[in-house]
Amino acid sequence: MVNESKKTMKKGYAPEEVEAKWYAYWEQNKLFAASEQSGQKPFSIVIPPPNVTGVLHMGHSLNITLQDILCRYRRLRGDNVLWMPGTDHAGIATQNVVEKNLALQDTSRHQIGRRKFVEAVWDWRRKYGDAIINQLKSLGASCDWDRERFTMDEGLSRAVRKVFVELYEAGLIYRGNYIINWCPRCQTALAELEVEHEEENGHIYYVHYPLTEAGDGPIVATTRPETMLGDTAVAVHPEDDRFRHLHGRSVVLPLTEREIPVITDSYVDISFGTGALKITPAHDPNDFEIGKIHELPSVRVIGEDGCMTEAAGEKYRGLDRFECRRVVVQDLKDNGLLQKIEDYRHSVGHCYRCQTLVEPNLSKQWFVKTRPLAEQAVKAVENSETKIVPEKWRNDYFKWMEDIRDWCISRQIWWGHPIPAWTCADCGKLIVSFEDPKTCPACGSGQLEQDPDVLDTWFSSALWPFSTMGWPDQTRLLETFYPTSVLVTGFDILFFWVARMMMMGCHFMDEVPFRDVYVHALVRDENGKKMSKSSGNVIDPMVIIEKYGTDALRFTLSAFAAQGRDIKLSEKRIEGYRNFINKLWNAARLTLMHVTQAPGGIDLSTSGLADRWMLSRLKTVANRVAEAIDGYHFNIAANEIYQFVWHEFCDWYLEAAKPALYGKWGEGRQQAALKVSWRVLHDTLILLHPFIPFVTEEIWHLLPGTEGSIMKAVYPSDAAGFDQLPNDPAAEADMALLMEVINGIRNIRGEMNIPPASNLDALVQTDSARHQSLIKNNKALVSNLARLDSLSIEPAGEKPKATATAIVDDLVISVYLKGVIDFARETQRLEKEIAKLDKEIQALLKKLENDDFLSKAPADVIEKARSQYDEYVEKQEKLVNNLDKIKSISEYQ
């Protein structure tokens, strides 16, 4: 049905009444659905899956808004768009949440056992897993929800298994005993990336290690005295003369009875500390390496719970690692072995999930051999199969890939993808297999035990671009939409996620996972601080949405999303853009007061200058907005259209068109104004829809001549007849001149303190025939916007007395001041203007008097400077002329 005059609009836009309605409408009408097969150009994005435990924060809001802009924009441009949504199972985080719940019920995962625990997690996920998804929906996210995926889904789990087995068979996954980062609270290994380093105030302890025989032993410096219980050597540099006498000798490890050797290794830095380094292979990655080279034993003195082990000795066994440090230090003091303690600032690793101090610990884990995978992933970016935007992130990507270390992928938790590896209890054979094995292929035993560990969540996230599309099956979806068009993400997970997807995509699909990676900024608070619960500076998007509406939030984020710069957000800014939404609403309200049925095509024969100007501007803006989005310049697109809607359409066009709309200028002009305002509103809504989907959909349905959802509209640049829109530089120039004339008169009104209500008489003097007719033809327009009773046009000549003056180009504008003109005020006004011009003129003169400039600068630049100079001088002369007149008149008074 084509809408006739629909209904009257409220005075102010009320988002809360509108948003839920349209979201439901879009979903019900399947407007977000991608077709697996279509003749349209495919465009695809996979969502960065939020944690199931997650709560929507501003980072998500920005991320989702930008993706939604791209998806809605591409749909409007006629593409077949797939936005693949889903969540990830967030192994450690989710397990933590469920464990906390169990603790509230006075039980624990160990008490209820693994099977029941995993069931409890699934229960939790069924109950609460949709929370973040619903929040994404309230942001307006136009994901294809029927395809929603979860990293623990059957299909994705199959992909994980297949990848694990194939990498293992290719020698790219191995298991081994290495130093890893252990979180004693989460009770699991962490990958290097999952450790956050922070500078902390600590101490450095100087400990005397006595020789077994007579003579002075070395002083060893350490920040972690409790680990000395696990020392298996002291190392010195082979060239260090201070310690030559120690080569080949042994020391007694204080607080224990153990003898440990003094070894030499050039790893030791002679200039640091005392030059003697204690070696603890089980609790320090470097010491581990040195231990391997020198075939030293490893003594694990700290256990998985962060408490000292049996090996730490009777006295220390069972002590918490921090408590143990205090005891060890005290004991060293008591034995006279502690030489001194110094303050020391050093960086310490913390678990990225729970902030607990991580403990480097020796442990048997699974690793991905990343180097070969990284090589392909680097190549793909080098030759631009994948483009990273903004480009500066390329270097970070390359650097990280070049320094990449093997990736520890096993986690000692229960919630996650089980590792498809079994050990034969009888012969010890390790079996890695896609299908669960029944018997040992080596000895035929049926006693097989599956590895109890699960895989790092990021291991499954790394497969997201293809696992969500059905891989390992060769689906139509994959065929249509892989590689995806663009990945939109924050730089904080460039390595965690993007780099790993690149590795897995290149390896398993022989094709990059995405053509573009758009890396956006972080959202910070108004002081530039990272928003965090602990600092209490979090702006909750849901609260903002409730208060200002989703569109306001989205438009704010877009308008501030300049490439490569963080967004500092404050409510004040959101309020400003809420006002913009309301402005748009009211522009529609005014338009729809007059446009009550769909006007036909645009007929320029009865149009006015403002009409032609507006259409010309519309065309330019539509192209610019599209161009900006294509280049991921969301802020430019948003600002371009903001400026256009508010300061051109509303401030100038609608104001100029009012008399025409009210029929004061006759049928023809009225028709033209109706058509143009309809057209501008119509096209503007489409341009704005990707940014502010709700209000645009609402107005769309109120706009006569539209049918169905705005999501089905054709983008202005693609619409039939777009090319016919006038690109009219003459109209733009003429309109610009008239605007200046109007501004000149308004300035007089403002500066001379003339009440807006009183209408004025004005005279324009010029010898230019073109300008004379321009003013004549647009007398009504100027009079209306400048609030004039009369406007007369004359050739240049004597300026009337008792008038205030404005100069525009060659036009001398005189405003008759009823009653007594305030000469002092007008003098002041003119002097100010003259002084301003003087500055410009001096600057130009300096240039034009410079021979170097005249001989070396390009001709067009010189020409521009000359004409500008002439213009300013002429204008100034006229102003001076008028100033003189004012002065002479005022003297007679």
Next chain:
RNA sequence: GGGCGGAUAGCUCAGGUGGGAGAGCGGCGGCCUUACAAGCCGUAGGUCACAGGUUCGAGCCCUGUUCCGCCUACCA
């Protein structure tokens, strides 16, 4: 230790390839003008961090300095 980014109006920020700086908010003055006071009209604010250099010409290019961020690193 290495790397990257930033410093522009009171505040927050824009300023493709160098031709004399813009917006929003805030300030000030005036308006309830029949779409909007979440508004309208007018207006004032800047040696573009500092010091050099290249150039006829630098916010933009080069060098150095200062002050902030961020990333990264195994110096005990």
